[in-house]
Amino acid sequence: SIEADDVFSSVSKMEDLVHQEKKLVDTVDSFLIEAKQRLAIVEDYVTTYRQAIKGELNSAWLVANPVDAYHLIKRFTVDWRTTEQILRDVSITSNDACNHVMMLRDKSVFAESHDLHGAAIALIRLQDTYKLNVTALADGRYTGVDQSKEQVFQSLQDLSSRDCFFIARHAFADGYYDTALEWGEAALRQLAREEDNVGPTTEILGYEIKHFMNYASIVHDDVLEKKGPLGMHWQTNSNPVNKKLFRSGSSEKYESLSEQKFTPKLYQQQSEDEQNESYERLCRGEKLRTVKIDASLRCHLVTRGHPALLLQPAKVEQQSLDPMIVVLHDLLTDHQTDILRQLAEPKLATSSHLGPDGTFIRSMIRTSKNAWLEENENASLPAIRRRMEIVTGLIYTPETASEHFQVANYGIGGLYKTHTDSTVNREDTDPWMLHIGDRIATLMVYLTDVEAGGATVFPNAGVTCWPRKGSAAFWWNLYKNGEPDLTTIHGACPVLHGSKWVSNKWIRQYDQMFVAKCGLHFLEKFDALVPHTRVYADMMSRN
C-alpha cells in the first residue's frame, strides 16, 4: 500500500524533489565553505603544537626552558581560545545547517523508503510491460515504445550492482521470478565492472547475489512446475533454469507451454489473465484487430449546424465502431490544457480506486495523483465545458449532468490497470446516485504529450489511444438501457518517459434523457456522437 504523502505516484511531485535536493546541497555547501575556512585555523593550532614539542612529551623538560614555557602559556591563552571559539562556531554552523534541513523537511515532502520501493516496482513493471532489455536498462539505456520513431533514452547515471540486486529482490518478492533472475545477472555483471569496488564488502555482495540467484532459480523452477509460467500474481520463463528438469519427463509440458500462441479474444468475456495480456500488448503498440476492422474506421469533420463548429469543425477520428470510441483532435487549446494543469498542481493527492469490497483504496493498480476542479474556480473552466458540450452534443451542467473536472498526473511507471468508469452498483440506494445516474460517457483530455508509453488501451475492443496534448478520447460506458457496456473496459499504460497529465469529465446519465435517448430494444448501443442536439444543449447549459 502507498502512504498518504508519497512522491513516486506523480511526476509533478518528483519535480519538487529535484528542487528540494538542490536546496539541501546548497545548504550543505555553504556550511562546508564556512567550516573549511575555520577548520584551517584549527589545523594551524594542531600543527603548531606538534612542531613545537617535536613529538617529545617530557613535561619537566618543557617547562624548564622559559621560552618553551612562554609558548605553552601563549598557546593556552591565545591560540586555544581562538580554537575553542572556532569549534563552537563550527558546531553552531552545522546546527544551523541541520535546522535549515529540518525546516525544509517540515515544509515539504522528502522521498521515503516506500518511494524507493515504489520506484523499484515501477522499473520492474516498465521492463516487463515494454520488454526492455535488462542489460541496457542497467546501463540506463532503453528504447521507446513506437519502434518507427527509433527513440533511445539514456539516463545520466547507470544502476550499480547494489541497485540491480535491490530490484532483483523486489521482483522476486512480487512474483516476477523471470525478471528477478535477469536483474540478479545484471547485478553480477555490474559488480564485475565496478573496478573501484574491490575488497571484502564486494566479495560479500558477490556471495549474496549468487546465493540469491541459486535460491531464486529453485523457486522459479518450482513455480513453473507446479503452477505454470503465468498467473495473476506470478510469472516465470517458459523453460526451467535447471535443464535437468527436462529429463524428469516434463519436457513436453514445458515445450508446449512455450509454444502457446496468443490469440486475442476481442468482444468476448476475457479472464483476468487474458485481459492483462491484451492490455500489455496494446500498451506496446501491438495490433490485436483484423485489418478489416481497421479499414472500416474513418476520420471526419463534425459541424452539426452549430455556429461555433461551422467556424472550427470538430476533428473526429474513429477508433472503434462497437463500442464507439473516438479521438477528438485539438479539442482544447494549449492555453486551456495548461490552465487545467496549473489549477490542479497544488491540489494533487494520491489517487484511489474502487476496491473489491466497494470502498475506495490506494494501491499499485492506480499509481497517480489527482485533483478535482470546480467550475467556479477559474473563468476559463466554463469555456472549456462549453467547448466540450458543443463538440460532443451532451449536457454538462455542473453537479447533476457532469462531474467536476478530475485532473490526474502519473508517476514513474504510472499506470491505471483495466477498469470500467461506470460506478453505480445496481443495488445502490444512494439517493444522489439514483438522481444523477451512472457515468454514461467519458471525455478524457490529454493535457500533455508523452514521449514514450502512457497510452490508453481498451483490451476488449483492441484499441490504443496515444496521448496528444489537447486531444481527447470519448466513449460511451453504458448501453442505451443504462447497463454497463463491459467492452469499454480500459486502462492507462505505464509511462515510460515523460510526464502524463489527463483531465476526465464524466457525464451522468439522467440529464441526457432528451439528447442521448434510450433505445427501442434490449442491448442497443450508442453508436455516434449525439446528433442535432444544439437547441436543447444550449437551453440546458444556460441554467
Ligand SMILES: O=C(O)CCC(=O)C(=O)O
Ligand atoms: O489516463 C488514462 O489514459 C486513463 C485514465 C482513466 O481511465 C481514468 O482515470 O478513469
Ligand SMILES: [Fe+2]
Ligand atoms: Fe477510466
